[in-house]
Amino acid sequence: xxxxxTYGKGLRTLSLATVTTMAAxxxxxxxxxxxxxxxxxxxxxxxxxxxxxxxxxxxFVFGGVMAVGYLRTGxxxxxxxxxVAIHMALxxxxxxxxxxxxxxKASWGHWWVWNEPxxxxxxxxxxxxxxxxxxxxxxxxPERQSRYASVFAIVGGAFVPLNYLAVSxxxxxxxPRVLTLSGAHLPPSMGLTFVVALIxxxxxxxxxxxxxxxxxxxxxxxxxxxxxxxGDDIARPAGRSAAPS
Amino acid sequence: MSAILAAAPAVPLNSTAGHYVAxxxxxxxxxxxxxxxxxxxRAQRLERELEQLRxxxxxxxxxEAPGNGADPVLTTAERKSA
Numbered sequence: 001x002x003x004x005x006t007y008g009k010g011l012r013t014l015s016l017a018t019v020t021t022m023a024a025x026x027x028x029x030x031x032x033x034x035x036x037x038x039x040x041x042x043x044x045x046x047x048x049x050x051x052x053x054x055x056x057x058x059x060f061v062f063g064g065v066m067a068v069g070y071l072r073t074g075x076x077x078x079x080x081x082x083x084v085a086i087h088m089a090l091x092x093x094x095x096x097x098x099x100x101x102x103x104x105k106a107s108w109g110h111w112w113v114w115n116e117p118x119x120x121x122x123x124x125x126x127x128x129x130x131x132x133x134x135x136x137x138x139x140x141x142p143e144r145q146s147r148y149a150s151v152f153a154i155v156g157g158a159f160v161p162l163n164y165l166a167v168s169x170x171x172x173x174x175x176p177r178v179l180t181l182s183g184a185h186l187p188p189s190m191g192l193t194f195v196v197a198l199i200x201x202x203x204x205x206x207x208x209x210x211x212x213x214x215x216x217x218x219x220x221x222x223x224x225x226x227x228x229x230x231g232d233d234i235a236r237p238a239g240r241s242a243a244p245s
Numbered sequence: 246m247s248a249i250l251a252a253a254p255a256v257p258l259n260s261t262a263g264h265y266v267a268x269x270x271x272x273x274x275x276x277x278x279x280x281x282x283x284x285x286x287r288a289q290r291l292e293r294e295l296e297q298l299r300x301x302x303x304x305x306x307x308x309e310a311p312g313n314g315a316d317p318v319l320t321t322a323e324r325k326s327a
Contacts, residue, residue, distance in 0.1 A: 041262040045269040052273065095276040099269040106265035208280065215284060219291055222298060229302050 005077060007213040018207045021200040025193070033193040045103040047193060051201040052096030053122060057160050059089025059205060060129055064157020067150035079146040080244045082153050084212045086132050088205055093126045117170040121163050128156055136242040146244060216243070 029047045036043035063085035069078035100119070101111045113119055135152055139145040186194060 041260070042265055044266045048269060048273050091276060091280055095273050098272045098276075102265055102269045102272065106262060204277070211284065215287055215291065219287075219294070222291065222294055226298050226301075229298070230305060 005217065007210055007217050011207070011210050011214060014203065014207045014210060018200065018203040021196065021203050025197040025200040028193040028196055033190050034187070036190075039107060042103065042106040045099055045106070047197040048201075049096055049099040049103055050194070051198040052092050052099060054198065055201045055205045056089045056093035056096050057122075057125065057164070058202075059085055059092060060125065060160050061157045063089060064154045064160075067153035067157070070146060070150045071154070076142075076146055076244055079150060080216060081213065082150060083136070083244050084209055084216065086129055086153060086156075088209050088212065090126070090129055090132075091208075092201070092205060093122075093129070097122065097126060117167045121167045125156075125160060125163055128159065132156070133242045137240065140240055142244070 025047065029044055033044075033047070035041050063082045066078050066082035066085055070076070070082060100122075104113065104119075105111050132149065132152060136145050136149050139148055
């Protein structure tokens with residue numbers, strides 16, 4: 001890894017901004033946003049489920065963009081950024097999927113509806129990116145691992161907006177389409193709450209991404225230091241790893 | 246989370262809808278907490294690795310220069326402060 005990058009810079013400020021925005025979002029959800037007239041109190045799940053899903057999908061695209069950086073420069077820091085972006089997006093995606101499933105059970109009486117394009121397409125994207133880690137793990141050579149993983153991340157990242165457009169064109173059966181290409185169909189109070197919640201989850205994603213990058217960067221630096229001070233053999237990782245070294 | 250929900254006005258915690266909303270928020274919170282716990286474990290492992298590295302470097306120094314008069318157990322910073 002040429003040069004050195006510090007990811008911890010600004011992490012404290014970002015963490016504070018996240019906590020503040022998250023608290024504001026929760027306050028708006030439970031004290032300001034009105035209870036939905038048609039679906040009732042269950043609609044409050046919307047303020048966590050939709051931002052989680054949006055940030056997760058954006059995270060996959062972000063991972064693809066970082067992967068382009070790796071293929072262009074060959075600098076493995078870009079691969080690490082892409083890896084962490086996808087890793088975080090998966091965590092957000094799983095949380096979004098579970099919260100959506102709870103909402104589905106409360107609203108429709110089913111945990112999952114297989115003939116709903118929105119749900120199934122999100123699951124397909126999530127399962128696609130679930131194969132990212134096993135793909136990395138299956139390739140032992142770090143250089144090849146980074147290259148193949150980057151190609152996967154770019155193709156997967158490009159698939160996300162295409163998938164969204166395809167779902168937008170499809171017929172919705174039960175899943176509400178509040179956010180469409182023509183804009184959001186929400187009352188102002190709900191819209192404001194949703195935007196604040198979206199910012200809060202975006203900040204949370206950025207904070208956790210930075211946090212994990214800092215941890216991985218520190219670990220890599222310790223390994224490099226060990227290699228420099230004590231020799232190459234001792235510092236070699238114990239086994240094959242899916243994470244960029 | 247329960248405290249926030251209880252303090253909020255008109256939160257039907259005793260209804261089915263309230264239970265589902267609480268469950269969704271708790272799941273999200275739990276996922277974040279699990280992630281933070283995993284990161285904390287990794288941070289502890291990193292701390293141990295650093296500690297091991299410090300010990301190894303000191304041992305290597307001790308092996309290389311046993312009679313140079315300097316205390317090999319002390320690091321440069323510790324020697325300065327002493």
